[in-house]
Amino acid sequence: MKKPVTIKDLSKHLLLSTSTISRALTNDKNIRKETREKVLQAAQELGYKPNLTAVNLKLGRSNSVGVIVPEMITPFASQVLEGIQEILWPEGYRVIIAQSEEDPQTEKKNLQLMEQFQVDGIIICVCDQAVNQSLYLQIQQKGIPMVFYDRISKEMEGSQVIVDDYMKSVFMVEHLIQTGRKNIVHLHGPSYINNSAERFKGYKKALEKHKIPYSPELVIKTGLTFDDGMNAARQLLESNLPFDSIFAFTDTLAIGAMNYLREQNIKIPEQVAVASFSGTTLSTLVYPQLTTVEQPLKEMGRTAAEMILNKISDKSYEDKTVVLDAKIKIRASTTV
Amino acid sequence: MKKPVTIKDLSKHLLLSTSTISRALTNDKNIRKETREKVLQAAQELGYKPNLTAVNLKLGRSNSVGVIVPEMITPFASQVLEGIQEILWPEGYRVIIAQSEEDPQTEKKNLQLMEQFQVDGIIICVCDQAVNQSLYLQIQQKGIPMVFYDRISKEMEGSQVIVDDYMKSVFMVEHLIQTGRKNIVHLHGPSYINNSAERFKGYKKALEKHKIPYSPELVIKTGLTFDDGMNAARQLLESNLPFDSIFAFTDTLAIGAMNYLREQNIKIPEQVAVASFSGTTLSTLVYPQLTTVEQPLKEMGRTAAEMILNKISDKSYEDKTVVLDAKIKIRASTTV
DNA sequence: AACGTTTGCGGGAACGTTCCCAAAATCTGC
DNA sequence: GCAGATTTTGGGAACGTTCCCGCAAACGTT
Known part of the structure; x- marks a missing residue:
């Protein structure tokens, strides 16, 4: 179990400063093409993987979003989650999932845990339209954006994804x-x-x-x-x-x-x-x-994920409510 | 949206060094009781919350474990996950969940993503007993412990939780x-x-x-x-x-x-x-x-979580296979 | 040829912690 | 009351990044 290779290692190996390495790796424009390529190749060869924790510390974020669902017994949440992850994973975000078990107290605990984990944003399907209202507000005031889906609360702040x-x-x-x-x-x-x-x-x-x-x-x-x-x-x-x-x-x-x-x-x-x-x-x-x-559950997840991304990168991004279309499926339980 | 309070802020406020603050906060024994209490109280008052990212960087871990399940359409995985989180959350671990959708290629991608996220350990229900074998091995050799549950592979390294x-x-x-x-x-x-x-x-x-x-x-x-x-x-x-x-x-x-x-x-x-x-x-x-x-799905999750904790804290913790008891439930589909 | 402007790079601080080491303060026993 | 042991504290490097700042070289312009 050997140590992972860092920017410093690359720096020594290529006789370049860490700044230059970093520039090459982050696609900065202030760098010559040839040096960038040299760096990228060396990174490849030595098996360099950026240390996400360090990046996050430096950038003051956690690169993770929390998702709180009421339950996962029915496949409702799982479908939404797939949509969420489809969007968030490629962006490098970790998705942390919690179940509130239809209990506002558990939901509260989960929200606090999310805060402790310093998530960059929260996507939630609330279990009670009233109980934790003020907590939702507090969290958003602390600068953690929230997106609500499916179950919302009428006069709540925050973006929403619902059907009619x-x-x-x-x-x-x-x-x-x-x-x-x-x-x-x-x-x-x-x-x-x-x-x-x-x-x-x-x-x-x-x-x-x-x-x-x-x-x-x-x-x-x-x-x-x-x-x-x-x-x-x-x-x-x-x-x-x-x-x-x-x-x-x-x-x-x-x-x-x-x-x-x-x-x-x-x-x-x-x-x-x-x-x-x-x-x-x-x-x-x-x-x-x-x-x-x-x-459209997956779509719901995707939309919620996109919204949270927008709100994370631009804190002043205005809240909005997206209404997705749902389809009536006629099946055997109503037709002879 | 004000800045979170750090150890340095406490240090200035109490006219103590950051070392001392840290010691108070981490329950170090090399500190006087009165100072510890003073620090703890100030921390409380100013609303200090440790920055997990910084701690993780310092300690060289990520405080997260990845869980890979084949699917979440049936409530199988959700029950196991509840058990896992029940154990892991109180320990401060984030749980990152991925679905492989019964596809070894997706599973592979997920595993790589988990690596990129630098999880401290992986709990997995594999979707194919053969395809990604060598990858499981590689990952473990890199020092990331793995625990397999339900679906395993006979001659695989790693701890297992199964039923008979x-x-x-x-x-x-x-x-x-x-x-x-x-x-x-x-x-x-x-x-x-x-x-x-x-x-x-x-x-x-x-x-x-x-x-x-x-x-x-x-x-x-x-x-x-x-x-x-x-x-x-x-x-x-x-x-x-x-x-x-x-x-x-x-x-x-x-x-x-x-x-x-x-x-x-x-x-x-x-x-x-x-x-x-x-x-x-x-x-x-x-x-x-x-x-x-x-x-016993929840139990399965709990056991897997405990095993991964052991393996994380003690890399030389020996692999073992735990066989849980399952119950035969006789219901209407077989009895008149 | 002398000047400003751009381009490419290095130095080093900073993010918030922990922890080693040394310094200071306090406590021992005689 | 003093040497030595012990407890308590502070200083500062380190974790792996990013990014600001400054400097040198290369480029244009008159």
């Missing part, structure tokens, strides 16, 4: 209506998530547009898990309310509900159609495959 | 036999993954043990994806061979096969029982829930 939850929900519910469904249940997401309200608004709008009366009993407030979906379905069946379709807040909820219904020998989609929002690969893993609003 | 694929497969197949199944199909994993052979051996052993003749036609070589599972099921049905159960290499394959069978109106588990290996949460998300060998 409202409109896409309208479309999704309209699809159910077009297939002849009238009694549409909505599995309403947790109120601490901003998207819940948006999707709910979309649901109501679609009903209104098609003159279907809105019945509050058909809206079930749920959590986020598979079990929450099952329980919601149980609750529905026990209530004896007639319903012919479900529009769920997420894939996970939809799958939970679907499985419970099938356990009760209810045919999907014949008796009850099921549609959801998210568009993770989970929706194609289940039987029947799930109709869902498919978000 | 062979024995657990025996048990799993015996369970099928005990529920009265005779014509047991095995969905054989790709040959470039070591575990495939192990699980296959277990399958054969169980048959032998119960005097069930082994028929090669019932073993289907597949890939790793959901679609591979579907195709295998299709192939089986088209071959017209009688079979009453399936033991699949992974959850994903099992789910793919199960969905195809159900599409063909085959009852599970009545007509065909399905069992698998892996034990991701996916197995409980599908209907019917999947019987599977549940690996």
Whole structure:
């Protein structure tokens, strides 16, 4: 295990000053072509690798960005992460990932850890639109830029990457209506998530547009898990309310509900159609495959990464909100 | 956005040398208690945070470990990662995650990137038992310790964390036999993954043990994806061979096969029982829930993390192989 | 030929730490 | 009260870079 070769080694070897070596390596213009090439060749031969830590110390950065996701059980985050890394890695950035496990306290701890790690920027999908608000602000005031994706908070500072939850929900519910469904249940997401309200608004709008009366009993407030979906379905069946379709807040909820219904020998989609929002690969893993609003997850990651890069290199880069397009995927769970 | 406070600032403020400050902060014994406390208090008040980059440069480390996983579509990796971070974060290590996407070339690129990032160690679930062998060796020879988990390579150097694929497969197949199944199909994993052979051996052993003749036609070589599972099921049905159960290499394959069978109106588990290996949460998300060998994923992560810590702090720490216990989870896909 | 301008290079400080070495202060025992 | 041991502190080099500054050589211009 020999020592790595440094600029100084090159300097001695080529009888050039470290400044010149550095210039050659960083593509500085104040250097003759021939010397640059000589240096580059020697660097190649001796196997020189720049010491990132030293560079970072000198440049006052860490060359890393933190990503905080609520969970990684569903493939939602993994897709976004791929997009993020696709952009960030070639730029030499390390990506540090943390899971908040849907718990604001854990999120807080993770944010503090990110600070301690001195990340240059943070990309986050928040787990609660309210709780850590002031912390987000504090962090940004310390000069660490933040980009929010998917789950945001309405009046928050910082750049955002989202889809149009409202409109896409309208479309999704309209699809159910077009297939002849009238009694549409909505599995309403947790109120601490901003998207819940948006999707709910979309649901109501679609009903209104098609003159279907809105019945509050058909809206079930749920959590986020598979079990929450099952329980919601149980609750529905026990209530004896007639319903012919479900529009769920997420894939996970939809799958939970679907499985419970099938356990009760209810045919999907014949008796009850099921549609959801998210568009993770989970929706194609289940039987029947799930109709869902498919978000461009990789694209979301890429966009967030590009934004954070801009904000890192130019602190005065203005915050903006990018709305990506999501596609309605019609699958077997809603069509016979 | 004000400058962070450094040791020098403390030094000026307290009229003490930087050496003394450093000693106080690092819990050095060569310092008077009162001065240490004075320093600590001032540090607190002025909001001193050590500059990790500087420390790392000085200490010649990066305080980060790289983790390379084949994919993050299934929740397998995410669970292991949680375990890893649980151990590594409190120790101040950053965890850098990369996905090789089941492609040895991508894995290679990721490994090189990890080197460039100067990680102190690497935890990896390899995607091919052979292709990058020599690279693993090279990296370790450069002094970067490696720990392998789940997917390993028989004659590889380095520490390993695994489960007993062979024995657990025996048990799993015996369970099928005990529920009265005779014509047991095995969905054989790709040959470039070591575990495939192990699980296959277990399958054969169980048959032998119960005097069930082994028929090669019932073993289907597949890939790793959901679609591979579907195709295998299709192939089986088209071959017209009688079979009453399936033991699949992974959850994903099992789910793919199960969905195809159900599409063909085959009852599970009545007509065909399905069992698998892996034990991701996916197995409980599908209907019917999947019987599977549940690996202690978090524990796996924790163990790997502890091993890498040991190897980082003591380069001569001997390589070892830890075999964790996995549990057979009997669920609806195999029992009526 | 004398002048300014450009180009190419070297010297050395600086980034924020740690740690070796020496100096100073304090403590021992007689 | 003094030599010597011990504890506590300070000075400053070092980690591997980058980059400012200054200097020399080469280039143009009149």
